[in-house]
Amino acid sequence: MISIKGLTKTFATPSNRITAVDDLTLDIKEGEIFGVIGYSGAGKSTFVRLLNRLEEPSAGQVTIDNQDITALNSNQLRLTRQEIGMIFQHFNLLWSRTVKDNIAFPLEISGVAKQERDKRVQELINLVGLTGREDAYPSQLSGGQKQRVGIARALANRPKVLLCDEATSALDPETTNSILDLLVDINAKLDLTIILITHEMHVIRKICNQVAVMEEGKIVEQGDVLNVFRHPKQQVTQKFVEQVMGTSEEHGDVDELVNRYDSGKIVKLHFIGESANQALISQVAKLFDIDINILQGKITQMQQGAYGTLFVQIDGEKAEIDSAIAYITEETSVEVEVLRNVE
Numbered sequence: 450m451i452s453i454k455g456l457t458k459t460f461a462t463p464s465n466r467i468t469a470v471d472d473l474t475l476d477i478k479e480g481e482i483f484g485v486i487g488y489s490g491a492g493k494s495t496f497v498r499l500l501n502r503l504e505e506p507s508a509g510q511v512t513i514d515n516q517d518i519t520a521l522n523s524n525q526l527r528l529t530r531q532e533i534g535m536i537f538q539h540f541n542l543l544w545s546r547t548v549k550d551n552i553a554f555p556l557e558i559s560g561v562a563k564q565e566r567d568k569r570v571q572e573l574i575n576l577v578g579l580t581g582r583e584d585a586y587p588s589q590l591s592g593g594q595k596q597r598v599g600i601a602r603a604l605a606n607r608p609k610v611l612l613c614d615e616a617t618s619a620l621d622p623e624t625t626n627s628i629l630d631l632l633v634d635i636n637a638k639l640d641l642t643i644i645l646i647t648h649e650m651h652v653i654r655k656i657c658n659q660v661a662v663m664e665e666g667k668i669v670e671q672g673d674v675l676n677v678f679r680h681p682k683q684q685v686t687q688k689f690v691e692q693v694m695g696t697s698e699e700h701g702d703v704d705e706l707v708n709r710y711d712s713g714k715i716v717k718l719h720f721i722g723e724s725a726n727q728a729l730i731s732q733v734a735k736l737f738d739i740d741i742n743i744l745q746g747k748i749t750q751m752q753q754g755a756y757g758t759l760f761v762q763i764d765g766e767k768a769e770i771d772s773a774i775a776y777i778t779e780e781t782s783v784e785v786e787v788l789r790n791v792e
């Protein structure tokens with residue numbers, strides 16, 4: 450769907466040259482929610498702005514839906530931009546226009562007739578959950594509502610791609626979650642490919658299928674979100690994973706844990722995309738004549754299911770404990786490691 454080859458952007462300042470995006474090559478599949486994460490200055494904003502040529506590349510090629518974006522003249526680019534929506538950290542709304550007139554704006558520009566425009570605007574207002582707020586001005590809206598207007602406006606011309614430039618960075622955690630839920634919803638409903646940039650791993654784990662980690666203008670690591678969480682290779686990626694999962698020091702001493710409980714088996718359960726983690730524990734406790742005691746751990750919900758580690762103590766007859774462990778190993782995607790056996 451999107452193919453990026455050798456994409457480079459250098460800025461010349463009076464004192465030096467900065468390579469903000471450095472020979473970047475990447476493919477993004479249709480319908481994906483693709484996250485790009487990096488610290489401030491990594492080149493994320495420049496990268497995303499190169500995709501719709503808000504920034505002109507110094508070198509390289511961007512192809513979206515078989516169309517070479519980098520080769521378009523200004524007229525062609527204006528039309529193609531209708532197929533690439535964009536939302537921004539600070540919303541970029543027109544403050545003197547109401548919600549419905551903000552959303553109508555791109556439709557006016559693309560010459561959609563009034564009646565059809567009104568119909569489309571109402572559809573979009575319903576889609577983003579702003580029904581009843583049509584005539585409000587941006588200054589009368591909360592941050593989350595402003596971003597909903599931004600999303601509706603970006604979707605007005607039925608784009609195939611939505612670019613999100615730190616779209617939740619100005620929002621509180623709860624509002625962030627509701628906007629991320631909306632993005633997941635429109636990705637599924639409209640079959641929209643979404644590329645988002647962020648410095649928060651929480652955003653990646655909640656909605657992305659694929660992630661690329663950017664550092665000094667380059668992609669230093671890339672892959673399926675679960676795999677990247679599981680085996681972060683680069684130090685920068687490990688730091689981002691720790692934003693969500695915590696550090697190993699925070700997890701406590703496993704030896705101490707094993708010594709503290711003197712009966713049963715101490716088992717480490719590693720969830721990698723399991724769909725129902727809580728249900729699993731209670732189900733196993735019901736199916737077998739055992740007690741399961743959760744000792745410590747951290748599980749987080751990802752787009753592809755639960756991810757994380759739980760340390761549990763399983764107590765009961767040895768044969769029952771073994772059957773329970775065999776069940777988890779064979780019937781679920783949870784990886785089981787027995788840390789201490791009872792004889």
Ligand SMILES: Nc1ncnc2c1ncn2[C@@H]1O[C@H](COP(=O)(O)OP(=O)(O)OP(=O)(O)O)[C@@H](O)[C@H]1O
Pocket residue numbers: 460461462467468469487488489490491492493494495496
């Ligand atoms: N118009 C510009 N002129 C000169 N340098 C620029 C320009 N835009 C970006 N840069 C530089 O390019 C590098 C990458 O900036 P960019 O904004 O893309 O990073 P970022 O990862 O999005 O960080 P942030 O989240 O802080 O915006 C930085 O060193 C920045 O100073």
